Amino acid sequence: MAIAAVVGLWWFPDAISRIRTLGAPYAEAERSCDLALGPCTASFADGTSVHLTATPQPAGPGVPVVLSVTVDGPGRPVAVELQGVEMAMGFLRLPIVEADGRWSASAQLPVCTTERMLWKADVVLDDRVAGFFLWSTRQ
Numbered sequence: 001m002a003i004a005a006v007v008g009l010w011w012f013p014d015a016i017s018r019i020r021t022l023g024a025p026y027a028e029a030e031r032s033c034d035l036a037l038g039p040c041t042a043s044f045a046d047g048t049s050v051h052l053t054a055t056p057q058p059a060g061p062g063v064p065v066v067l068s069v070t071v072d073g074p075g076r077p078v079a080v081e082l083q084g085v086e087m088a089m090g091f092l093r094l095p096i097v098e099a100d101g102r103w104s105a106s107a108q109l110p111v112c113t114t115e116r117m118l119w120k121a122d123v124v125l126d127d128r129v130a131g132f133f134l135w136s137t138r139q
Helices: 001-009 014-019
Strands: 026-028 040-043 049-053 065-072 078-086 091-095 096-101 102-107 117-125 129-136
Touching: 001 049, 026 040, 040 129, 049 117, 049 129, 065 078, 078 102, 096 129
Parallel strands: 026 129
Antiparallel strands: 040 049, 049 065, 065 102, 078 091, 078 117, 096 102, 117 129
């Protein structure tokens, strides 16, 4: 049963985001927001905002991308979950590390194409989730 769940998440990684929209509050940044130009923001109805910055952008092979998170309002980020949007690239859950009052996560994206690839980055807070998009590309 556990193997089926893992295989299911690999082939249908967007299932996590779809399930999330049924539970905890979910806010999504504008899809047009480009992390290569600066931070993107997802805002909740109660006024809480989550900001995400990704460096370097676009993320290339062999170079870890660092995702920096700030929160204006209640909530503490606990993880960033990455999923391929246009190509099923599985599901990566990155723990958030706190240092000097800043939150961040880092990972090397599994890039397997020479084309730009769109990723969904869900920032998981204690009681809500904020969704963002970022691009990876081979160099």
